[in-house]
Amino acid sequence: MPYATRSDIEQIYGARQLLTLLAKDVDPDVAVARAIAAAEAMINPYLRKRYLVPLPVIPGIVQQCAIDIACWQLAPAADRMSEQIEKRAKLRLDFLKDVAAGKADIVELEGYPAIGDGGSNAQSGSGAAFFVEDRRYPPGGGLL
Template sequence: MAYASRADIETLWGADFLSDLLPEDVDADAAIATALRFASSEIDAHLSARYELPLATSPEILISPAANIAVYIAANQHASLTTTIEERYKQAVELMKRIAEGKAGLGAAEPAISIDGASSDSGAAFFAEPRAWGRGRP
């Protein structure tokens, strides 16, 4: 599943950005489609630590990271790779790491967790023994 599209890249980076980024002798449509596919695969590698893939829906939180990773992948020429592209890529990867570690989430696509002892959508369950120590207890 692609988490972003060419239109998303153009919205985030500007309409003429891709034509400036890619060499003239490259098929822009094929290069962008490949970069978006690779970006989605990189995101899936992070998400697979915490989520069952493929995701049922494509969360909006993944659009910007997918677009930024795809731009980084597409900037295959040394002259095309700018510090802005590299910094946005690093920020996208850092977000994916935080999501994989459970320090951030996907928003509405987050697994629901129940506190009544029932399993969550992800299969996790939480149980505790009755308290053995406490105030007013013998």
Template sequence: MAYATIAAMQKRFGERELIYLSEREDAPADVINTAVIEQAITDASDMINGYLAGRYELPLVTVPNLLEQFCCDIARYKLGTNDTPEHIETRYKDAVKFLNSVAKGELSIGVNALGEDAKVQDTATIQSAGTVFSREKSKGFI
């Protein structure tokens, strides 16, 4: 199961960049080579699954938007050449760092182990030890 689509890649990086990155000798010029982009998305999704496999049941029932973003970033990095811009490499490294933390159990992707939306259980509760000042405790001052 892929965590992103060509449309998601195009929305994030633009058509012109995807045409440039997917250009191959045996393909028509000035169009997105969908086979190349789909392969990069598949490779990125497989990489993500490698990090998630120990903690989540795959395929995920609910795919968080964060995984789509990371899938696009990883696929974009893998499509790059030796002249990959620094910000693309930084986004790739950030994605891998996050996925490492998920694999270690330090962070969560926002779904439970079955891949369903996690129920938030971090509600705040306030407890009081009672009143400090009251008529009964003040003994004549009030």
């Protein structure tokens, strides 16, 4: 499940505003999908420090981070990059850094398994999660 969609961006900033970010010779659907994928690729390493990804739900703040970072990805040219777009993206990245450092929490993810929750579960760098059950040995050792 993607963190955001083109429709999500348009609902907040409007379809016309979104189109102003795009170069005239690109397919808007392809460009937006790639920008959202790039935003997720930037977001996941921060989230992965604290939470198992993929996330079980997409919290509003994560969606907003994806939207603002995707818009920043879409407007790399100086003539399309506004100061506001850059500020919003940096604000979202700062928030994600705080989440990764444990200085900020994502309320909607409370109660879901988290990295370092004291269990013997782990996650690889690729996002794969590994779960280990407690081992039981009979008294005095030996095999079961």
